[in-house]
Amino acid sequence: MLTITNLQASVEGKEILKGINLTIGKGEIHAIMGPNGSGKSTLASVLAGREDYEITGGTVTFQDEDLLEMSPEDRAREGVFLAFQYPVEIPGVSNTNFLKAAVNEVRKHRGLAPMEPKAFLNMMREKMALVEMDQAMVSRSVNEGFSGGEKKRNEIFQMAMLEPKLSILDETDSGLDIDALKIVANGVNKLRSKETSTIVITHYQRLLDYIVPDFVHVLYKGRIVKSGGKDLALELEAKGYDWIKELAQEEVTA
């Protein structure tokens, strides 16, 4: 599904990603953990096509195509979805209208006609139920005045509507209360299939109890310094990052 090879990126002349290698197969869930500022969101943004970052090296292949050559909208249409760590508020644009435009763009890209209003409403209703969003929230402007948790839930609602192939969830769990965490995780699990893959960026092992990863990677200072199975998350939870930092230090000096 996705192959990242020696990916390097910088912003304002500052190197942030220093050679990422990562391969994600169909149907897999990968968790990415790591201390604050290590470059997790940068990686997610680069994959989604944010233009602030300069790609200084490496390649990314998504479904046999060069992802880095695509515009952000084409990536979305091809099935890449980023659930933002900080979703923006867009006053005056209703969630419904926005999603209608987005869904129809994705359909157009796949050679499908725009959805009939009724079918669209039915789909909305079904996906709202999935993440337990109420109508009032959906009718409001995109994220405007939403609480932190509501914004995160809205991201997953959008993901449900757009049915992506690769979902990147950037700290979707932070800001969620315990019940909301279960709802969101449950939604993500219901949406996954053998054909879809997920990258879960998180600081907490707790989310991974619900969304069980096949692989866990630790990103530190722009590099993946350790990879393992889901037990790695437990180990990090118990021991913190110091040993990882030492590990990275040894690698650099070695």
Place this chain on the structure above:
Amino acid sequence: MSEVLSLQEKLVKEFIRMEAMLNGQAQAPVHAIRKQAMTRFTELGFPTIRHEEWKYTNIMPVVKNDYAFNVHNTSTVTKSDIEPFLLPDVEANILVFVNGSFAADLSTIISPKGVEVMPLAEAFKKKATVVEKHFAKYALWQNDAMLALNTAFALNGAYIEIASGAVVEEPFHLLFVNDSRAQSTFAPVRNLVLVGANAEATIVESAHTLASGENYGFTNIVSEVVLADNAHLNHYKVQQDVEQSYFVGALHAEQAGTSVLNTVVVTLSGGIVRNNLSAVLAGKGADTHFYGLYLVNGKTLVDNHTLADHAVAHCTSNELYKGIMDDRSTGVFNGKIMVRPDAQKTLAYQSNRNILMSPNATVNTKPQLEIFADDVKCSHGCTSGQLDDESVFYLRARGLDKEQARALLLYAFAGEITEKIQLEPLRERLESIIAERLHQELVS
């Protein structure tokens, strides 16, 4: 030898010619005011950019042009000429003026109960006492050359009087046509609107220039508006005119206790557009709303000067002007909030927000707060910048292309003003024009 007269000199001559045609009306008290105003205009002269209030708006191109005055022939304009300017599917009182003169055959007065509506020229005779009481009492011309000029030539326009308690559903559409097809024409217009206690009304004002070749229309419309206790008035000004148009207009209102004035000015095109707006909050609990949207391109200049004058306690003013500027367009916003010593418990808010779509577009914003009372809540803010990149990226990350994302955001930005228009057919019409414009501009 023919001497070359300046516009000001020509106006002086024109004033004398106009006086000669007044007959009995020359003895009326309002004419004494016209004369004083003419004298004052000649003293002040046309404002230049050295004048603080005209710093960013150079009207020299307006002044240098040669105009015909008081072209009383309204028959040059036909029903099909004005057809595009009418609001579709609205039952309205439509008062059409051509070059400042009332065009009866183009107008429809359905005159609902409790309404007296007529050309001001007629009101000068029929409603002399009422007119004398209000004329030039709110549009203070003594230190404003353009107001003095308008007052001197105040011969016609709309007179609307809403009786106490009358709730008028049908809007009044005041449609001003400047026919400059044969030659550049100067058209002064003066309106007087009196809204009685507990009465409610809606006015739509639009000015349109018919121009050809090198001809420019110069339209100068001043409205004086008086709201009695608890009166409600919605005033919508729609400005979508040709490039060869100069517009200098003003609305000056006085509001009694708990009255509500809701003004929305939408400027979509034109040559030079200057709007002055003021409301004196003169009765306890009066509430005024100033909303404006300017969505302009080319070389259009839009200048909005506003004044919320809090004269007494417990009044509210709320102001939001927004601009989307493209190409080489220029925007000017000058918003003044005056809180006089008696105006305790004033709530006054003002905000001006601009999006610059082109590096050659400029906007000059100046908030002015003059606060002489201590127990008040006032705030103001202004922003000018590009569209928010974060928002554009967010929308693109969901599959919308760049142009769609930008159009959606700009439409929403403008929507905050258009949603203040309670007259649904007008709001829908403007919204569809705006949507189309944004689409065209961004895709091309």
